[in-house]
Amino acid sequence: MQTNQSRGRLEIDFLSRKAMPSIEETCSVLIVGVGIDNDPIRCPYLPYNIGAYLEAEGIDYEMTIVDVDSKPLADLRTRQKLYVPNHNLSVGPKSRRFWEDYLARTGQEDEVLHEMEKGLMFYDYIDNGGLVSSKAYLESGIHTAQIPRSFREKLHNGGISLLEADIARAPLADAKFEFVSCSNVLYLIPSDGQKMAMVNMSAHLASGGRMVVNDLGYVGTPLLMRQGGWLDEGKLADLGLAVEEVLAETSSSQTVALRKC
Ligand SMILES: C[S@@+](CC[C@H](N)C(=O)[O-])C[C@H]1O[C@@H](n2cnc3c(N)ncnc32)[C@H](O)[C@@H]1O
Numbered sequence: 001m002q003t004n005q006s007r008g009r010l011e012i013d014f015l016s017r018k019a020m021p022s023i024e025e026t027c028s029v030l031i032v033g034v035g036i037d038n039d040p041i042r043c044p045y046l047p048y049n050i051g052a053y054l055e056a057e058g059i060d061y062e063m064t065i066v067d068v069d070s071k072p073l074a075d076l077r078t079r080q081k082l083y084v085p086n087h088n089l090s091v092g093p094k095s096r097r098f099w100e101d102y103l104a105r106t107g108q109e110d111e112v113l114h115e116m117e118k119g120l121m122f123y124d125y126i127d128n129g130g131l132v133s134s135k136a137y138l139e140s141g142i143h144t145a146q147i148p149r150s151f152r153e154k155l156h157n158g159g160i161s162l163l164e165a166d167i168a169r170a171p172l173a174d175a176k177f178e179f180v181s182c183s184n185v186l187y188l189i190p191s192d193g194q195k196m197a198m199v200n201m202s203a204h205l206a207s208g209g210r211m212v213v214n215d216l217g218y219v220g221t222p223l224l225m226r227q228g229g230w231l232d233e234g235k236l237a238d239l240g241l242a243v244e245e246v247l248a249e250t251s252s253s254q255t256v257a258l259r260k261c
Contacts, residue, residue: 187220
């Protein structure tokens, strides 16, 4: 499963506009499905970006990260650095701004590699219709930065919990989260599993808490009514949820922020 650096921008924007102003003390965050593709430049950036955002805002946080696959969790446990090819930052101003925000929030200078770091390996992949080789990445440079200080500390002191489980039945005990991110995950699950996952996540959403979910539209199982899925306003109300904002929408995809009533 893959992910990339610009994913999560919508969620961070939403967090800063809507979710954070109501948080007074520790913010409890659940991230479901982080993704990785055997490749350090396709690492799960959302947990780091959320951590960096909260750290910069001076908000203490607890984070639970659930993934059905052990590999992304192992990566989170051991990762020292983030890597972004210059090629990716050149795709559009939003990608570059997102990286610059990350650097500013964590108080880091941009460092650009042109030589392979010891132990760093990554695969060629198809992007924008063309094959981008490792050599081409290195020639144009690979931006690198450390993970947020708070994130490193919390991995050691238990402030961040990594849970290998299917979100449909993940044991979340008595946890209540102010923010749940479940992006590009539910399309991978059949409708029955989606229903169980929505029950599980909404049961652990604090009153007034927010959850982001989406449909990719062109692939996998639809979730939201508008895309042909089962989750309409009535089902949302049964879960104690309502759509607060549509964060992104095309004719075939949708990302929504939900609020627990
Ligand atoms: C396509 S990646 C999405 C990564 C990231 N959220 C993003 O938007 O880029 C999907 C991730 O969800 C995980 N996943 C798939 N089914 C899951 C389930 N039932 N419960 C928890 N995680 C799941 C996969 O292992 C993978 O890490």
